[in-house]
Amino acid sequence: MTDARALLETRKSPKVFDLTTPGPTPAQIDEILTIASRVPDHGKLAPWRFIVFEGEGRQRAGELIAGIFAQDNPDADSQRVEIERTRLSHAPVVIAVVSRATPHAKIPEWEQLLSGAAACTLLLLAAHALGYAGTWLTQWYAYDARVRAAFGLSENERIVGFVHIGTLARPQEDRPRPALTDIVTRF
Incomplete structure (x- = not known):
């Protein structure tokens, strides 16, 4: 269990700009999923x-995101549109976790949504266990109905x-973590 503890104690989220190749192989992606x-x-x-964006699929997704951004922001300069175009291109693999929570007689939709959030966390931990780094982001396009439809949701x-x-392209410093006295109440 010491290895599991070390894994949990050392996982952190780098900036996406600090993620580079190589990424996980197809077999490793399946293992992570x-x-x-x-x-x-x-x-x-x-x-x-899950939706896996890899290879040129990342560029195709970026074109969709940039197109919708440009449509909504006709005065945006080309550099700003390029930022949107490359949203999913920094890391070699991007996995979208899609919630399909629905009304259920016994299981609240909130619990179903939380299960999807837990899947994001396990994706990060599984990637870290295989020697990779991962970052969980949303950004505006996660909430845009047109982008969701273009991604097949x-x-x-x-x-x-x-x-x-x-x-990781470079070593990462850990961010300050909250003191337990600030976040824990004993009842």
């Missing part, structure tokens, strides 16, 4: 699914997050 699917899931509903599906996975 298999681990992520082991989250708590009241009722065994699997109220989430149904009207009732939502993006919980985009998990960017790659190799």
Whole structure:
């Protein structure tokens, strides 16, 4: 169990600009996704699914994001549009976690959504266990109905997050963590 503890104690989220190649292999991506699917899931509903953006799929997704951004911001300069175009291109692999929470007689939608958030966390931990780094982001395009539709989401599906996975380009400093006295109450 010491290895698991070390894994949990050392995982951190780098900036996406600090993620580079190599990324996980297809077999490693499958392993990461298999681990992520082991989250708590009241009722065994699997109220989430994954979209893997890799290779030129990242550029195609970026074109969709940039196109919608440019449509909404016609005065944006080309540099700003390029930022949107490269949103999913910094890390070699980006995995979107999609919540498909629906009304259920026994399992609240909130619990289903939280199961999707837990899947994001396990994606990060699984990537870290394989020697990669990962960052969980959303950004505006996660909430835009046109982007969700372009990515193949149904009207009732939502993006919980985009998990960017790659190799660290440089060592990372840890951020300050909250003191337990500031976040813990004993009842």
